[in-house]
Amino acid sequence: MSQFKIGDRVETVDDVIKGVIESINGELITLLSDDGFPLTFSDHELVCMSNEIHVSNFEIAQIKKEKESPKRKNTGAVKTKERTAPKMEVDLHINQLVKNPKQLGKYEMLNLQLDTAKRQLEFAISKKIQKVVFIHGVGEGILKEELGYMFGKYDNLKYYDAEYQKYGLGATEVYIFQNH
Numbered sequence: 001m002s003q004f005k006i007g008d009r010v011e012t013v014d015d016v017i018k019g020v021i022e023s024i025n026g027e028l029i030t031l032l033s034d035d036g037f038p039l040t041f042s043d044h045e046l047v048c049m050s051n052e053i054h055v056s057n058f059e060i061a062q063i064k065k066e067k068e069s070p071k072r073k074n075t076g077a078v079k080t081k082e083r084t085a086p087k088m089e090v091d092l093h094i095n096q097l098v099k100n101p102k103q104l105g106k107y108e109m110l111n112l113q114l115d116t117a118k119r120q121l122e123f124a125i126s127k128k129i130q131k132v133v134f135i136h137g138v139g140e141g142i143l144k145e146e147l148g149y150m151f152g153k154y155d156n157l158k159y160y161d162a163e164y165q166k167y168g169l170g171a172t173e174v175y176i177f178q179n180h
Contacts, residue, residue, distance in 0.1 A: 003048070004029055010046045018049065087131035087173070090120045092143065113143055118150060121174065125156070128178050133162045137170040147172055 004010065004021055010031060011018040019031035022038060030040045092113045094101040101109065117134055124132045136143045151159045151174060162171035 004043060004046065009049045011049055012041060013045055013047055087133050088120075088124055088129050089133045089135060090117065091135045092117060093135065093137055110143060110146065114146055114150065117147055121151075121154075124174075125176055130176050130178060132174045132176070133167065133171050134174065135162075135167060135171045138168070144172060 004024060006021050006024065008021045009018070010021060010029075017033055017039065019033040019039070021029055021031050023030045027043050028040055029043055029046060030038055031046075033039055094104070094109045094113065097112055097116055098104065104112070113136070120134075121132060123129075134147060136147060148159070151157060151172075156179070157174050157176045159172055159174045161169070162173040
């Protein structure tokens, strides 16, 4: 007895052929490929594709933002010398930015943190500071994601996770290329 039924959407195990099952004859299954050809396979050569795709609103928003923001240039690996240069640190923990964070909503906090990060990054660029570490904490990862999108709009910098031994997972380091 086959686990498949007529109308199931399937793909082949060893190839990139996808289609819908048209008929089943014992272990032989005929499918109409996405290219419109009837093809026959043994049932062990096919896997059923799930018809359900679960995407959260957050993921949709992230994809839209990624499509809207210009792509950053790939600038290659960070040299050891670059990693050991003195750096500026910006702590984006909300209690470092305002006296009474409980008066702010999550959206206001995030915007304040992003505005602070942008202002400090612009300052570092104007003062020719090559390295800035943004300490954002771990949390839900939304601030880190938003910082990544912001940094991606600059073509004169690259960013990466900051030194784990010193900051753990809660910091991102930015290297700014200076035009001498």
